[in-house]
Amino acid sequence: MIHLVPNLLAVLQSSSEQTPEGSLFFPPKASNFAAEADWLYNFIFWVSVVAFALVIAATVYLVVRYRKSVAPEPQPSPHHSTKLEVIWSVIPSIFLVVMFWKGFELFVDYRKVPAGAYQIQVEGVKWNWTFRYPTGAESNELHVPMGEPVELLISSKDVLHSVFIPAFRVKQDAVPGRYTRLWFEATMPGEFPFYCTEYCGTSHSGMITKAKVYETRAEFDEWLKSALNPYEGKSPAEAGALVWERKGCKTCHTNDGSNLVGPSFKGIWGATREFEDGSTGTVDENYILESIQMPAAKIVKGYQNVMVANGGQELSDEERDFLVAYITSLAN
Amino acid sequence: MTTTTPDVHYLNHEKGFKSWFWTLDHKRLGVMYMWSVIAAFILGGIFALLVRMELMEPNGYVLENAALYGFSDKLSAADLYNHFFTLHGAIMVFLVIIPGIPAALGNFALPMMLGAKDVAYPKLNRFSYHLWLTGAIFFVMALVTKGLDTGWTFYAPYSTSHSDSAVIWATMGAFILGFSSIFTGLNMLVTIHKMRPDGMTWFKMPLFIWAIYATAVIQILATPVIGIALLMLTVERTLGVGIFDPALGGDPVLFEHIFWFYSHPAVYVMILPAMGVVSELIANFSRKPIFGYRSIAFSSVAIAIFSFIVWGHHMFVSGQSDIVNVVFSALTFSVAVPSAIKVFNWVATLYKGSISLDTPMWYALSVIWLFGIGGLTGLWLGTLGTDIHLHDTYFVVAHFHFVMVGSAIFSFIGGIFYWWPKMFGVMYSEGISKLGCAIAFIGFNMTFLPQFVAGSHGMPRRYFDYDPQFEVYNYWSSIGAMVLGVGLSIALYALVRSLMGERKPAPANPWGAVTLDWQCTSPPPPHNFDHAPPVDGPYDHELVRWNDELNGYEPVDPVDGDPNLARMGSAKTV
Numbered sequence: 040m041i042h043l044v045p046n047l048l049a050v051l052q053s054s055s056e057q058t059p060e061g062s063l064f065f066p067p068k069a070s071n072f073a074a075e076a077d078w079l080y081n082f083i084f085w086v087s088v089v090a091f092a093l094v095i096a097a098t099v100y101l102v103v104r105y106r107k108s109v110a111p112e113p114q115p116s117p118h119h120s121t122k123l124e125v126i127w128s129v130i131p132s133i134f135l136v137v138m139f140w141k142g143f144e145l146f147v148d149y150r151k152v153p154a155g156a157y158q159i160q161v162e163g164v165k166w167n168w169t170f171r172y173p174t175g176a177e178s179n180e181l182h183v184p185m186g187e188p189v190e191l192l193i194s195s196k197d198v199l200h201s202v203f204i205p206a207f208r209v210k211q212d213a214v215p216g217r218y219t220r221l222w223f224e225a226t227m228p229g230e231f232p233f234y235c236t237e238y239c240g241t242s243h244s245g246m247i248t249k250a251k252v253y254e255t256r257a258e259f260d261e262w263l264k265s266a267l268n269p270y271e272g273k274s275p276a277e278a279g280a281l282v283w284e285r286k287g288c289k290t291c292h293t294n295d296g297s298n299l300v301g302p303s304f305k306g307i308w309g310a311t312r313e314f315e316d317g318s319t320g321t322v323d324e325n326y327i328l329e330s331i332q333m334p335a336a337k338i339v340k341g342y343q344n345v346m347v348a349n350g351g352q353e354l355s356d357e358e359r360d361f362l363v364a365y366i367t368s369l370a371n
Numbered sequence: 372m373t374t375t376t377p378d379v380h381y382l383n384h385e386k387g388f389k390s391w392f393w394t395l396d397h398k399r400l401g402v403m404y405m406w407s408v409i410a411a412f413i414l415g416g417i418f419a420l421l422v423r424m425e426l427m428e429p430n431g432y433v434l435e436n437a438a439l440y441g442f443s444d445k446l447s448a449a450d451l452y453n454h455f456f457t458l459h460g461a462i463m464v465f466l467v468i469i470p471g472i473p474a475a476l477g478n479f480a481l482p483m484m485l486g487a488k489d490v491a492y493p494k495l496n497r498f499s500y501h502l503w504l505t506g507a508i509f510f511v512m513a514l515v516t517k518g519l520d521t522g523w524t525f526y527a528p529y530s531t532s533h534s535d536s537a538v539i540w541a542t543m544g545a546f547i548l549g550f551s552s553i554f555t556g557l558n559m560l561v562t563i564h565k566m567r568p569d570g571m572t573w574f575k576m577p578l579f580i581w582a583i584y585a586t587a588v589i590q591i592l593a594t595p596v597i598g599i600a601l602l603m604l605t606v607e608r609t610l611g612v613g614i615f616d617p618a619l620g621g622d623p624v625l626f627e628h629i630f631w632f633y634s635h636p637a638v639y640v641m642i643l644p645a646m647g648v649v650s651e652l653i654a655n656f657s658r659k660p661i662f663g664y665r666s667i668a669f670s671s672v673a674i675a676i677f678s679f680i681v682w683g684h685h686m687f688v689s690g691q692s693d694i695v696n697v698v699f700s701a702l703t704f705s706v707a708v709p710s711a712i713k714v715f716n717w718v719a720t721l722y723k724g725s726i727s728l729d730t731p732m733w734y735a736l737s738v739i740w741l742f743g744i745g746g747l748t749g750l751w752l753g754t755l756g757t758d759i760h761l762h763d764t765y766f767v768v769a770h771f772h773f774v775m776v777g778s779a780i781f782s783f784i785g786g787i788f789y790w791w792p793k794m795f796g797v798m799y800s801e802g803i804s805k806l807g808c809a810i811a812f813i814g815f816n817m818t819f820l821p822q823f824v825a826g827s828h829g830m831p832r833r834y835f836d837y838d839p840q841f842e843v844y845n846y847w848s849s850i851g852a853m854v855l856g857v858g859l860s861i862a863l864y865a866l867v868r869s870l871m872g873e874r875k876p877a878p879a880n881p882w883g884a885v886t887l888d889w890q891c892t893s894p895p896p897p898h899n900f901d902h903a904p905p906v907d908g909p910y911d912h913e914l915v916r917w918n919d920e921l922n923g924y925e926p927v928d929p930v931d932g933d934p935n936l937a938r939m940g941s942a943k944t945v
Contacts, residue, residue, distance in 0.1 A: 041865075047583075061823070061828065064824060064827045064828070065827055066828055066829050075686065076756055076757060076759070076760055079754065079756050079757050080751060080757050080760075083750050083751050083754065083757065084877035085749075087747040087748075087750060090747065091743050091744065091747055092848070094739065094743055095739075095740060096719065096720055098740075101721035101722055101724070101726075102720065102726055102728070104811050105657070105721060105722070105723060105724045105725065105726045105727060106726045106727075106728065107725045112658070112725055112916075112917075113658045113659055113725060114658075114723050114724070114725055115723075116659050116722060116723030117660075117662070117723070118659075118660045118662060118663075118664070119662065119663055119664070119665075119721070120662075120663075123719070124663055124666055124712070124716075126384075127712070128708060128712055131707070131711050132708055135707055135708070135750075138704070138750060138754050139700060139701055139754065140757060142700060142753075142754030142755040142756040142758075143701075143755055143756070144756070145755065145756025145757075146696065146697070146700075146755035146756050149756070149759060150693050194813075198526075198529040198533055199526055199527070199528075199529065199623055203763070203764075203829070203831060205760070205829025206829075208760040209759065210688050210759050210760065210763070211688050212688050212689050214623055214624060214689070214690045215616075215617045215618070215623060216617025216618075216621075216622065217617075217622075217624075217690060232829065232838060234829070234831045236762075236763040236764065236831035236832065237526075237763060238453075238522050238526070238832070238833040240453070240520070240529060240533060240534070241447065241453065241520075242449060243453075243833060243834065243835070244449070244831075244833075244835040244836050244837065245449075245836070299447070300447050300450075319392050342447070343447065343535070345535075349523065352431075365395045370738070
């Protein structure tokens with residue numbers, strides 16, 4: 040734990056410069072909103088620091104100055120001063136109006152989606168994100184080109200979720216039963232964390248993905264093309280690994296033997312499983328198929344019945360076959 | 372003439388469980404509320420420590436091991452975590468902070484501050500305490516049956532259609548606690564209106580009473596709304612009527628609106644009485660009238676009114692309309708002004724005071740620091756442009772802990788230390804008490820200051836595991852939580868110790884306050900006052916004078932300086 044101290048110092052050192060790791064208070068500035076949002080944050084910060092320092096300095100000074108150790112007698116002193124009270128009501132109010140106004144202006148920018156923005160549909164489901172692009176391509180990580188306005192049209196299949204990309208300083212709840220939207224223009228190539236930040240149950244903190252920004256439109260287009268047919272040229276097990284990653288299986292089922300919300304896929308092929316109702320069974324193709332389509336039919340002892348059919352995803356027959364092949368390949 | 376405890380007082384004039392359980396005495400109810408709230412606080416605190424222990428490392432091990440050792444064979448470690456943070460929040464909000472000052476300290480002190488024998492409706496008062504106990508039992512039922520994993524906010528449709536926990540026990544518990552709160556508010560409101568003694572005009576009331584009055588208005592007007600919201604949630608969950616879940620034809624944002632329509636004003640149910648306590652402490656330990664009495668009194672009322680029209684600032688990214696967002700942001704800033712005025716007035720009160728730094732004053736001064744940070748960090752969240760990034764991150768967690776714990780709980784504890792000599796007729800060890808306060812203050816800042824930075828870096832709330840980049844903040848935060856736990860334990864030890872072994876009797880008036888609650892004996896007689904005490908200004912400190920023999924203050928005639936027997940209330944110590 041000692042290593043955390045130098046860690047902290049390193050963060051302090053880098054506070055002034057803009058690095059891929061971010062500054063003292065912020066992640067990197069990777070979108071058009073970041074500079075202005077951080078400026079406003081810093082403005083409020085310094086106004087608050089000055090106000091707070093004045094209050095605390097006055098408190099400490101007055102306590103030290105007027106402290107009586109024994110049997111304090113009341114001293115004559117002012118109880119009221121209209122002039123003073125007006126001053127300390129009006130001056131903060133001026134700052135408050137400025138804060139509101141700056142926040143309002145920035146908010147208008149946040150909400151005014153430029154015409155012709157590249158629209159990507161985002162769907163949240165417990166506990167995975169799906170992104171759909173105008174070409175019909177689909178992914179579980181957000182891919183965007185740099186320097187182009189991108190609009191996310193957000194929805195949810197089950198409960199409230201929330202799209203949050205700290206490096207872009209954007210956030211919007213995903214609400215079942217209605218669309219919400221946000222927009223941004225990425226200004227820095229790279230990969231940035233993408234979180235769910237509205238509590239959504241067991242694996243809320245596992246509902247994390249990435250926003251990948253391509254420096255040029257050509258690179259982005261190339262990715263788009265490969266995303267259209269992701270399984271092409273792959274063996275069934277390799278394709279299954281992709282399904283596992285893309286369709287959110289990995290949020291609850293690892294491929295390395297560690298157990299999360301659901302049992303790991305590693306080494307279960309051919310194993311005998313004990314179920315909650317006391318019965319047992321062997322893991323074969325039909326067991327896996329049943330567990331994907333009707334997860335509640337057999338619950339492995341020690342686990343809860345939280346999975347929905349197909350993990351809430353629209354899996355094709357082909358994708359189920361790939362998954363079976365993948366789990367087979369993870370046999371010991 | 373030395374300090375002695377009166378032979379007969381409210382604690383010993385009747386004995387046995389029944390005499391307490393069925394009592395109508397506001398003082399006994401206040402004391403029972405206080406111990407009950409402390410018990411709930413300890414339970415909620417244990418959950419908080421478990422949460423912080425788990426978060427000490429990015430892929431914490433505490434709950435994983437708990438699950439491994441069969442502590443819970445039905446829940447995964449992630450579920451266990453979700454239950455713990457939910458129970459922490461729900462217990463602290465509904466069982467601790469909301470009833471804390473109004474029901475415990477308000478019940479104990481307010482009628483005496485009015486020179487009255489009891490509250491306006493003693494039976495309703497007892498009923499409210501029994502409702503609190505019933506609500507607490509419902510929460511315990513939720514805890515021992517299937518737990519609770521919805522977050523204290525019960526957001527739909529997770530709570531109505533998805534959670535497999537004991538949601539209905541908890542919502543019914545909160546529903547019942549709501550009535551307890553409404554009845555307490557009603558009682559206080561009527562008591563203040565009808566039972567003020569001759570001579571106590573509105574502007575001669577102690578500021579604590581103004582604060583409880585403003586609080587009571589919110590309790591009465593806002594609490595029914597959450598009652599309705601929770602009932603609708605229960606109906607949807609049990610009968611499948613589509614109110615909130617879009618799968619049934621409902622709207623989840625509607626739940627957010629009615630939930631926050633109560634829960635935002637509820638924040639002021641927590642903070643207004645705390646401000647009242649701090650106003651009393653600062654004035655009395657500076658031995659001078661509070662600076663700007665009227666503006667503090669009016670700011671309490673202003674805050675109570677504004678609190679009803681700012682709820683939408685919890686929902687800037689919920690999908691509500693942009694225009695609504697702008698209006699709520701503007702309205703939110705209107706609350707900032709009266710809050711700032713209070714702080715400035717407290718500081719100005721210190722000017723030319725005769726300040727004594729006893730334990731309650733330590734807490735009051737801590738609150739100036741903690742509420743300063745809690746209040747100022749609200750500015751980022753009220754500002755639309757910055758809230759978008761900070762909403763639902765640890766920045767918000769840190770902000771509301773500074774307000775709800777740093778300000779409300781520290782004031783509550785300061786109030787307990789202030790009225791403790793009156794409650795039990797004993798003085799505690801100043802040394803141990805101050806040590807507890809200092810350690811708690813340091814621990815609190817260590818816990819929550821790093822969370823602001825974790826939040827502005829983008830760490831979301833309610834995360835069981837987190838990105839390793841946030842480790843440094845979480846590590847120090849968890850250490851801080853343990854320090855805070857040690858500090859609060861020392862504070863509790865100081866209080867309990869004062870009741871054990873060789874007791875140090877408290878004088879009628881140890882602090883030199885001139886509000887009427889200090890004019891009867893410590894502890895007070897069952898009926899508080901033998902005859903109605905004369906009323907002067909609540910902060911006319913020249914009306915009392917230190918007396919070495921009493922080890923406390925005695926009333927004096929301000930003109931000739933002789934002891935003033937008429938002001939001694941029941942006058943049994945003389």
